[in-house]
Amino acid sequence: MDGVLKVLAEMKSADYYEQLKDTGVHATKHVFMALINAYAASGQFNKAKEVVLEKGIPVKNLNEIKSALVSSLASHGQISHALDIYKEIKQSGCSLEPKAAVSLIEHLQSKGKLNILLQLLEELNxxxxxxxxxxxxxxxxxxxxxxxxxxxxxxxxxxxxxxxxxxxxxxxxxxxxxxxxxxxxxxxxxxxxxxxxxxxxxxxxxxxxxxxxxxxxxxxxxxxxxxxxxxxxxxxxxxYNILSYLRMYQAYLASGDREAASSFLNKIPKDDIHVRSVLHACRVTYANSKQEKSEPKKKKNKKKKKKKNKET
Incomplete structure (x- = not known):
């Protein structure tokens, strides 16, 4: 990634955009998007935001490139910065590109953001x-x-x-x-x-x-x-099928109702080796959990016995 940024920096310092024009090749929106993604991936978020300020960006592509910036910032955890750019886009009378809107929805998962999520969803055409x-x-x-x-x-x-x-x-x-x-x-x-x-x-x-x-x-x-x-x-x-019976068997085992668990166990065909393996794992798991719950009580009983011995 450092190598990519170095090349991009050298291209820019050497009047890269002017060279492209001289050869008849124009800097496309994909070049600007690639630059944004490269900066964001390396943690240089301010540099990524500066890309949209370049004079060489065609006006018709500006909103799409800004949307790419929102998506890139959001995917790298810069949610507040992504929301700032999103607000700028709305204030300019434009809408966030659909792919960027979904990306922002995907990463905007902290509590209390439901209104913003619904707003983004409403704008998706x-x-x-x-x-x-x-x-x-x-x-x-x-x-x-x-x-x-x-x-x-x-x-x-x-x-x-x-x-x-x-x-x-x-x-x-x-x-x-x-x-x-x-x-x-x-x-x-x-x-x-x-x-x-x-x-x-x-x-x-x-x-x-x-x-x-x-x-x-x-x-x-x-x-x-x-x-x-x-x-x-x-x-x-x-x-009901084998899977549903297995799940209810687990549910009753977990609750400690062995009698009900046994009735479900009787309804489960045991011809398949995988089914037998699951059943064995269930018995081991819930037997261990039952043992763990009872262990503290045993320790308390031992302490009581020691006290009685001292008294005698």
Whole structure:
């Protein structure tokens, strides 16, 4: 990267732009964008911002190059600077380029930024980028417990794909997949979105949606919500399979209800070596966790015995 910056600096100091003109070649927007990205990648953010001040930039390309600056600054953690440039673009009567808007949405994830995210989403006119941006804002809402906004955006997404059930189902699956992937799943948001799909959108959740949500319940050690999701399979006329039985087996094991866990265990076919491996891992995991919980009590009992011995 240092080598790239050195070459770019030498080109500029040697009247690079003038040389290009003399040879009949013009500095294109791609050259300016490459320069911005090179400076930002090396941490020279002020230099990156100075690029948009160059006299050689054609006026017709200025907004696109400024948008590239916003995207580059955001992707390198310079959110406040990226927002300043975004405001400048708006004040000049222009709009952020769709790709840059999505990049800013992607990296603008700190709490309290929902209004800015919704504003960016509203300005996205390109359908492809709007869907991408909308999904990212929904994920932000899930992480920050903004259920009402998440439901509203889910409705808009659904309306967008009224004639494409497969695309709509894929997007819903992705949303619930992200809930399952969270380190500490926000189960209340997940259940809220599930209810919205059923009651507001009048749709049945897909098997994948329920699978991801059930996994999140197991991960969050919430048996009550796992039981609620379990009932949804039957309501949606989705037969239970090995994976759903495995997840409920885990949920009951985690809750300490061995009797209920055993009833689910009996319904799981054990012909597959991978299934047997998962079952073994579950028994080891939850046996260890049970042992860890009981260990402190044992230590206390030992202390009491020592005291009794001293008294005698």
């Amino acid at each position: 390109d359908p492809y980028y709007w869907v991408d941006g909308c999904c990212r804002v929904i994920l932000y809402c899930m992480r920050n417990k903004e259920l009402r906004t998440a439901v509203d955006l889910l409705k808009k997404l659904s309306d967008n794909f009224q004639k494409d059930d497969l695309a709509r189902e894929f997007i819903f699956d992705e949303v619930f997949s992200n809930i399952a992937d969270m380190e500490n799943p926000n189960l209340q948001i997940g259940i809220g979105l599930l209810q919205a799909i059923k009651e507001d959108l009048k749709l049945h959740p897909s098997r994948k949606c329920l699978d991801f949500l059930l996994s999140a319940c197991v991960k969050g050690n919430d048996l009550q919500k796992a039981q609620l999701v379990w009932k949804e399979y039957e309501i949606a006329s989705l037969p």
